[in-house]
Amino acid sequence: MTNTAVDATASAARPASPRLATRRLPRWTPAAVAGGSIVVAVAIGAGADLHSHIQWGLIALLLFVGGSYAITARVEGRRQAKDRVATSLIWSAFILAVLPLYSLIETTIKQGAGVINGTFLTHSMKNVLTIEPGGGIYHAIIGTIEQVAIAAAIATPIGILTAVYLVEYGRGWLAKVVTFFVDVMTGIPSIVAGLFILSLWFILLDKAPQSGFAGSLALAILMTPIVVRSTEEMLKLVPNELREASFALGVPKWRTITKVVVPTAIGGITTGVMLALARIAGESAPVALLIYGAQYINNNPFKGPQESLPYYIYQQYVDGNPASYARAWGAALVLIAFVMILNLVARLIARWKAPQHSGR
C-alpha cells in the first residue's frame, strides 16, 4: 500500500521534475562566438568600406556581446546570459585600459628611439635654434636630478618622522587631524604646490623665484604625503612582539624605534620613497612656474634659472615644429625609462627585503 503510493507519487513527479543539471553550452562557445563575430565584422567592414579598423573592432565587440547573450539565453537561460554579458563587459574594460598604455609606450619608443644618441644626452640647448635638429637634454637631466635630490632630502626625513609619530606616538585628536590632512595633501593639485612656493617668494622675498631650489621645494610638498602614507603602512606591518621584546629588555622607546622598528620595515620604506621619487621626477606643472627653464647648463640649483626634464618636454612641445617634437619624444623616452627603472628597482627592493615568513 505504502509502496504503491510512493511509486505513484514518484512516477507522477518524474515528468514534472526538472533535470538537476540545466543544459550547458560547451566550453568552446565563447571562442566560437568571438571567431564568428570577427568574421562577420570584417565582412561588414570590408563590405561597407569602413576605413577605421577601430570601427571593425567595435562592430566585432557588439556582435560578440549580442551573439553570446542570444545563444546563452536560448540554451542556458537569461540569468546565465546576463552573467556572460557581464563577463565580456569586464573583459573589454580590461582591454580598454591596456590599449592606451600600449599605444603610449609604443609611440614614445618609436618616436623617441631615433632621437637619442650621445650628442642628445650630453649637450644642452645652448645656441640651438628650435627649428633645427640637434641640441640635447643634458641640462634638463642635471636639473631634474638636482631638484629631485633636494626635494627628497627635505621630504624623506619629514615624511618618515611624521609616519613614526602617527604609528608609534599618535594618540588623540592631533594624530587624527594629521592623518586627515596628510590624506588631503596627497590630493593637492601639483600646480597649487607651485603657486604656493611662488606666493611664498612674493611675500617673503618680494620677487619671483628663479631657481631649481624653488622647484624642489614644491616637489617636496608633493612628495611628503606619499612618503608618510607608504612609511605608515610599512610601520604598521611590524609585529608588536618585536616592540614588546625590546621594551622588556629595558630599551628606551626611541632606541626601539630607531634600532628595531624602522630597520625591520626599511625595505618597504625604501620602496615607498623610491616610488615617491619616480612620481615627482615626472612632475612638470609646479616646476614650470618656478625654475624658468634655462636653455644652458646650470649646475647650481640655488642660483639662476634651471631646466627640468618634464618641463623641457613641454617647452619643446610648445615650440611646435618637427625638430622640437622629435626632441620632445626623445626626452619623453628618457623620462619614461628613468621613471620605470626607479619603479622596477623599488619593487625589486620590496621583494628582496620583504620579511621572511616565519613558521608562526
Next chain:
Amino acid sequence: MTTTAPPPTAPPPHKAKTVTRPGDRIFSGLSRGSGIFVLVIMGAIALFLTIRAVSAISKDHANFFTTFEWNAALTPPQFGIAVLAYGTIVSAVIAMAIAVPIAVGIALFITHYAPRRLGDVIAYVIDLLAAVPSIIYGLWGALFLVPHLQGLNLWLNHYLGWTVIFHKSDPNSTPRSLFTVGILLAIMILPIITNVSREVIRQVPKMHEEAALALGATRWEVIRMSVLPFARSGIISASMLGLGRALGETMAVATVLSADSTLSAHLLDPGGGTFSQNIVAKFGEATNFGRDALIASGLVLFVITLLVNGAARLIIARRKEYSGANA
C-alpha cells in the same frame, strides 16, 4: 630574622613613574614636530594663496566669478573664472563618466575574473599606467590621440549631433576640445580609481560571496548582490579621489586643449579652458600682478579639490575597518 627591616613596601608613587630619557623626549618631539609641520604647510598654503589672491581680486574691475575673459594685463585689469570653472568641471565629469565604469570593471576583473597570476600582472600594468608622468600623457594626447579622435568626433557629430552637446560646429576643426581632454583625463585617473576600488573589493567578506554562490547565484549575481553593495561607499570615495586628480591635472590639458575664452555647450568644439591649464598658459608672459591673478584662480582650484578630497577621505574613514597588524 623576624625583627629585621619590614618587607620592602612599594616605593612611593612618584618614584614609580617611568623615567623619561632625554633621547625619548627629543625623538618624540621631533616626530610630533614633523606631524605638526605638515599641518603648518597646509595652513600656509591656504594662507599665502589667500593673501595674494585677495590683493589681486580687489583690483579686478570685473566680477571674478562671472567674467569670461582673462585679461589681467589690461588697465584696469579684468579677469574672471567662469570659463575656467566650467571647463574644469565639464572635462572632469566626462573623465569620470568614462573612467569609473571601466575602473570598477578592471577592479572586478583582477579580483573575481582573472586567474590569480594574470590578475597580479594586470595590477602591475595598472601601476605602470599610474607611473607615467602627466607631461608624457600630454605629449601622447596632443600628437597621437588628437588626430586619431577625429573619426570618432565626426561619427558622434553625425549620429548624436542633435543632442547639442555632441554637435560639432566646424567639422574640420581639430578635436582639441574638452571632450578629448576628458578622454585623456579618464585614462590618467583610471589607475587611482582601480587601485582604491580593488582594495575595497578585496575586503568583501568571503562568507557573503560563498553564501550567494551556495544559493545558486551566477558570478555576476554574486557581484551585484554581495560585492557591490558592500564596496559601494569605497567605490564612491575612490571615484572622488579620481575626480580630485582630474580637476587638478595640468600638463595633459595644457598640451591638448586649444584654449580660448568661450563657454560652449558643444563639447566637441575646440575652446574653453581649465584652471590649471590657464595658469600654465598665461604664466609665461604675466606680470607680477598677472601672477597674483593666476594665484587667485589657483586658490579656487585648491578649495574645490580640498572639498572633493576631504569628502572622499571622510567617506573612507567612516567605514575604516582595515585589519591593521596593530589594530
